Amino acid sequence: MGITSHDVARLAGVSQPTVSRALRGDTRVSAATRAKVREAAAALNYVPSEAGRSLSTRSTRRIGVLVTDLTNPFYPHLIAPLHDELERLDHRMMLFTERTEAAVAADRLLDRSIDGVVLATVTLDSTLPEELRRRELPFVCLNREGGSPSSDAAVVDNRLGGEIAARELVRLGHRHIAGIFGPENTSTGRDRELGFRMALADAEIALRQAHTRHGPFEFETGAKALAELLETTPVPTAVFCGNDVIALGALDTAKRASVAVPDELTVIGFDDIPMASWAAFELTTIRHDMHEMARAAARLLVERISGSADSAEPRRVVLEPELIARGTHAPAAGN
Amino acid sequence: MGITSHDVARLAGVSQPTVSRALRGDTRVSAATRAKVREAAAALNYVPSEAGRSLSTRSTRRIGVLVTDLTNPFYPHLIAPLHDELERLDHRMMLFTERTEAAVAADRLLDRSIDGVVLATVTLDSTLPEELRRRELPFVCLNREGGSPSSDAAVVDNRLGGEIAARELVRLGHRHIAGIFGPENTSTGRDRELGFRMALADAEIALRQAHTRHGPFEFETGAKALAELLETTPVPTAVFCGNDVIALGALDTAKRASVAVPDELTVIGFDDIPMASWAAFELTTIRHDMHEMARAAARLLVERISGSADSAEPRRVVLEPELIARGTHAPAAGN
DNA sequence: GAATAATTTGCATACGTATACATAGGAGGT
C-alpha cells in the first residue's frame, strides 16, 4: 500500500524525476511524456507524499494557528476566514489551542512541521514571539499584538475604538461611566482602555476606580463584573465593555437583575460579532472588519514565508473601527 | 540553520542512530551515553524533524478534522475537547473547513500527511466515507454519521432525544405542534425528526405538513422558519427545533414578532450548548455530553490507527440525551 | 582462563521527493 512516484515512473516507462517534473508542470518535460505520466498517475491513484516533499523542499505549506480558547464565540469568526484565506494561498491550517506557553508549546512548533505561525491570542508578556524570532520561524500577530519589538501584525486601531465609545457616551450625557475591560496584558485590552480613558479625560469626566473592572474576554467576566458594578454608588448609567462577549455577559446580569437596557443602563461592546445583532441583544458596539483582519494576517504571513514581503521591516495592517448604533445605548436618565 | 541529529551526534561523539535511540528512550543505550546525548541535544536546541520522522516511521501523529462551518456556534464545543483529547493522546489537529467534497477534498487527506480523519459534518449521501475506506485511511464519524455501511462513530441517541422532546410537548397538552428540523441528509436531522414523529404518532397527535420545516443547522433556518410558521393556521403553540442554534433563531423571530415565549409559544432545542442557559434565552433543550462525545471520537480513532481497536468491526459510542427544563416551555394555552 | 552470553554501538540503508548536473538526441546554421 502506498503508491510512490517510482511506481508511476515504472508504469509510464520513465524515470522517477521525470514523474516529479511532469506532475508539477515543469516546462522542460515534453507534452507527450507529460500526458503519459499524468495517465499513469491517474491510473494508480497516485498522490505525492507530503513528507517526502517536505523533506526535500524544506517547506510544508502548513501554518500553525495558536488560540487559547476556541469556545469563546469571538475566535471562530477569526479562524474561519483565516482558514479560507490560507487555503486560497495553498496552505493548510494546524490548530493549536494551547494553554501551555513558550518552551513547552514551542517544541511542537519548531519541529519544522509548519512554515509559520499565526498568534491569535498572544499576550504582551509572552516570551513566545521572541522565542519564534530567535528560532527564525516566521509569525504574524492577529487581533492582538505582543510586546516589543513589533512584528508583522493585523490589528484594529483599538485606541481609536475606545475613543469612539467614550465620545458616544459623553455625547449621550452620561456622567457615571464604568468600564469592564479586557486583560491588561493584552494589546486589545490595554489599547481599548487607554483610548477610552483618554477621551473621557478630554471631556473631563472621571472614570472612578470603583467603576473599573478587568478580566478575560469572556462571558463570565461581564456577568460577574456588572453584578459588582451594580452594587456601587453611584450606580453607573453606562458601561463600556472590552469586547462583545464581555458585553453579552453584562447584558445577562442586567436581565437577571431586572436592570432595563438601555433605559437604566447603556452597554457598548467591541467587535460586532454576528450575535451582537440578534434580537435578544441588539448590542450597540464598535465594529471592525474581522474577516479582512484575518485575511490580512494570512497574506502577511505567507508573503513573509515566501520571501516576497517588500522589506525585512515589520508590516502592520491596521483596521478602522466604527460605531454601530443598535439598541443598548440611550441618553443618560435625566438628560 | 536547522540542527539535525547528525549535529548532535558529532557534538556528543556518537553516531546518528545512537542519538535517535538515546532521545527516544531506547533501553539499549547506556545511561552514560544517554546523558551525553541529552546534554548535546539541549546545548544545540535540537528538535527532531517531523518530516524525517514521518518518512521513516510512516506515521505523522496528525489527525485531520473536517467541519463545514466553524462559525456555527455548535462546532467549537466539539472541536475544543476533540483537540484536547487528541493532544492528550499525543496527536495534532489539522483543521479542514471544506465546502468541496470527495475527490477534491480527498487529495489533501490522502497525501499521507495525516494518519486519520474525524468527520464532524458528514452527510448521509456523502461519498467521502467510502472513498476513505477504499484508500484505507482510518476515520471516525463524530456527532453525525454517514450512510451505509457503518463505521466507527461517536453519536447521540438522536431518535430517543426526539422522542423525549415530543413526550414533553404532549405532556404539556400541546396539540398544535411544529417542527423545524435539520437537513434530511444528516443522521442527526433525520433521527431527531424520526423519533419526534414516532412519539407524536404514539400519542395520536398529528404533525401537519404545514407545520414542518427543514434547513441547515443554522440560526437563519430557525429565524426564517418560525416567521413562516407564525403565518399558518392554526398557529402552533409549540415548536421543536433540530438543534439549539435553530432554536435561537426561532427565539429571535419570536422576539421580533412579539410572540411571548413560553406563554404563547413553547420552544425546545437540542444539544444544550452553553448559550442555551444564558438569561436572554433560558432555552429548554435536550442535553447530551458533547465533550464526552468528542473525546470518545478521538479515542476511537487513535485506537483504530494504532491497531489497538479490539476488533475490525465498527465500534459505536452512543450517548444518552436528557431533557433540560428551562424557561421556554409551558403548558399549552387553555390547559 | 576460555568460551559464551549480554549489552552497547556503529554501519548501511530505507522512507519518497526534488534538483544539480550530465548526457543523449535532434534541430539549425553555414
Added chain:
DNA sequence: ACCTCCTATGTATACGTATGCAAATTATTC
C-alpha cells in the same frame, strides 16, 4: 557534413530520521 545549441531525460544525491543487522565491548559462566 560538421559543429553548435537547445531540449528532453536520466543519474546521482540530498533532505533527516529510524531500524535491521553486524561488530565490538563487557559481563558471565564453568
